[in-house]
Amino acid sequence: MEVRNILLVEDDELDVISVKRSLRKLEHSYNLDTAYNGIEALEILQQCKLREKPLPDIILLDLNMPKMNGIEFLKALRQDEKLRDLKVFVMTTSGDEADRKTTEQLGVSGYLIKPLNFNNNDKRTDSLEGFFQFHLRKIIAL
Amino acid sequence: MRLSTLIFLGFSVVIVLSLVDSYVNNLLSDKVNQNIVFLTRSEAVIRNSSRLHKSIIEMQSGFRGYLLTDEQEFLQPYFSGLKVIPRLFNEQRALIKESDVQSRKLDSIARLHQEWINYANSLIEAKKESLEESRVSNRYQYLFENKLRKQVGKKINDNIASIFRRFDRLEYQVRENRRDQLLLSIDRTKTFSFIFSMLTVAVGVMSGIYIVLLISRRIKQMVNLAESISKGQFILVKDNKNDELTSLSNSLNIMSTELSKNISELEKRNRELNQFAYVVSHDLKAPIRGIYNVVQWIEEDLGEEISSEMRKYLNIIPQRINRMEDLIHGLLDYARISRDKPVKEVVDVNIMLQGIAEMLVPESFRLNIDKMPVLFTEKIRLEQVFSNLISNAVKYSKGENPAIEIQSEEKLNAFQFKVIDNGIGIDPQYHSKIFEIFQTLREKHDKESTGIGLAIVKRIIEEKQSTIKVESEPGKGTAFIFTWPKD
Structure with a gap:
């Protein structure tokens, strides 16, 4: 199976761990880079271009971040000729319809709202890790 | 203009008109009084004149009687006339001193009378002389022939009588004129008084109505403002009159603005x-x-x-x-x-309650739901209310034969719902407390009770301008009764 390159842009340490643990459980080969805000993510992508390293197959993007938020990052990404075609998945706690619309206009492959409560007795998504596991499986399989 | 000035002005006009009216009436009564004085005096003049004339005539009769009969007795009126007549003349003169014409007439009467007295005296003395000497004296004879026979006395007397007639006629005429004038002025005053009274009443009534309308219109504006404020519309009163009520409307406006702010x-x-x-x-x-x-x-x-x-x-x-x-x-x-703000939709409360019961009410409960209405309302809110009340009924049930009953009753503008259980009940001292947020009558760490449910219910019902109350006693179950508007 082909190795997936994933760039996770997320400022919450806990979410980063959740994603990592979920990926580990998927038994799927992957390389994970982590950026804690939009600027770090852009820097990583610039380095990829310079060193001719492979660009990520998927960017998992949070929206609420310090320094440069997800939407600003997405705008910058879509303006870069070499980066504009990268696949982006938004994973946010924001239920704001305006955010969803803006990101859709900027072109995203998916928009997931991270749940805040886990009392729905759905084993697949009963914890944040479960939630990531459930969705990452589908995303990576793309 | 200030209202007090306006009221003062209205009253002033009325008062001035009344003053003018009473002044005119006063003038008239002065005139009447003057006339009464005049008439009284005039009557006295006439009376005096007739007494004077009578005395003169009596003197003349006495004189003639004496000459005819030689009886001294006949001279009695003559002598008393000599005494009385000058006094009468003086009285009359005093009464008519203002009228030159009459005074002159009186003077000529006095002069003629004096003339007659001289003539009469001489004849009487001559008569006495001849009586004493028991023969007709030459002097008497002479006087008799030259004066009496030639009717000197009679002429004088006729003259006096004629002057008296003219005197009286003039006095009557003056009196008549005075009466006519008086009647005319009474008539005029009546008309004048009537017009002024009417004018006073008209001005009084009109200014009264005007001021009352003015004030009531302004007050009505303010009442409207207060009503609007009570309805939550903070409008302002337009008032540029600058009077006493303006300060009130200004205060109201300030209040309205403040309230609105x-x-x-x-x-x-x-x-x-x-x-x-x-x-x-x-x-x-x-x-x-x-x-x-x-x-x-x-x-x-x-x-x-x-x-x-x-x-x-x-x-x-x-x-x-x-x-x-x-x-x-x-x-x-x-x-x-x-x-x-949830959207309104058609809600069949029967179906809604079935759904809620399926989720919240365990099989062991006896559940009895009346026929429920179909409403057009905010479904989520009504659902929240029923869910909270029903889950409370489940939570606070007693062990054996738990039962829940839900009733509905149609009122004028609302439906009244009752959620009744046979659970542990609530002591009346807590009835108002249970609707406060975070008030739960169980232990703090009780898993199922957060103390928010009834606060939510109350807040929802109050947002709908409706009411909720509780009827309960410990051990006797609980009934929550609330209203819900029809539309």
């Missing part, structure tokens, strides 16, 4: 508070979720290495997290009531 400030605060509650409860969830995850990771990664005691501790954490989440949910629901 305060209310919008209050509404803003309320919105902020709701926003705050929403944000806080939303943000509170993230750390809890983190703790929950970390506990799961510990359990997963340590697996069998965890001691059974440690596992017990670790199990407490998710329990408490669930309670925390329940609390946060309650807060969120509470904050959302005035934040979100």
Whole structure:
């Protein structure tokens, strides 16, 4: 199976761990880079271009971040000729319809709202890790 | 113009008109009084004149009688006339001193009378002389022939009588003129007085009506303002009259503006508070979720290495997290009531209650639901109310034969619903407390009760301008009775 390159842009340490643990459980080969805000993510992508390293197959993007938020990052990404075609998945706690619309206009492959409560007795998504596991499986399989 | 000035002005006009009226009436009564004085005097003049004339005639009769009969007795009126007549003349003169014409007439009468007295005296003396000498004296004879026979006395007397007639006629005529004038002026005054009274009444009534209308219109404006304020519309009164009521309307305007400012400030605060509650409860969830995850990771990664005691501790954490989440949910629901405005839809309360009962009421409960109405209303809100009340009925049930009954009754503008249980009941001293947020009558760490449910119910019902009350006694079950508007 082909190795997936994933760039996770997320400022919450806990979410980063959740994603990592979920990926580990998927038994799927992957390389994970982590950026804690939009600027770090852009820097990583610039380095990829310079060193001719492979660009990520998927960017998992949070929206609420310090320094440069997800939407600003997405705008910058879509303006870069070499980066504009990268696949982006938004994973946010924001239920704001305006955010969803803006990101859709900027072109995203998916928009997931991270749940805040886990009392729905759905084993697949009963914890944040479960939630990531459930969705990452589908995303990576793309 | 100030209202008091206006009122003062109106009264002043009325008073001035009344004063003019009474002044004119006063003038008239002066005239009448003058005339009465004049008439009295005039009557005295006539009376005097006739007495004078009578005395003169009596003198003349006495004189003639004496000459004819030689009897001294006949001279009695003559001599008393000599005494009385000058006094009468003086009295008459005093009475008519203002009239030159009459005075002159009186003077000529006096002169003629004097002339007659001289003539009469000489004849009487001559007669006496001849009587004493028992023969007709030459002097008497002479006088008799030259004066009496030639009717000198008679001429004088006729003259006097004629002057008296003219004197009296003139006096009567003057009196007549005076009476005519007086009647005319009485007539004039009557008309004048009538017109002025009418004018006074008209001005009084009109200015009264004008002022009353003015004041009542202004007051009505203010009443309208107060009514609008009570309805929550903070309008202003337009008032540029600059009088006493203006300060009142200005105060009202200030009050209205202040109220409007305060209310919008209050509404803003309320919105902020709701926003705050929403944000806080939303943000509170993230750390809890983190703790929950970390506990799961510990359990997963340590697996069998965890001691059974440690596992017990670790199990407490998710329990408490669930309670925390329940609390946060309650807060969120509470904050959302005035934040979100749900859409209205057709709600069949029968179907809605069936759904709620299926979710919340265990099989062991006897459930009895009346025929319920179909409403056009905010479904979520009504659902929240019933859910909370029904879940309370379930939570606070007694062990044996638990039962829940839901009734509905149509009122004028609303439906009245009752949710009745046979549970543990509520002591009346807590009846008002139970609707306050975070008031639960059970122990603090009771898993199922957050103390928000009834606060949410009350807030929803109050937002609908409806009411809720509780009827309950310990051990005798509880009935929650609330109204819900028809549209």
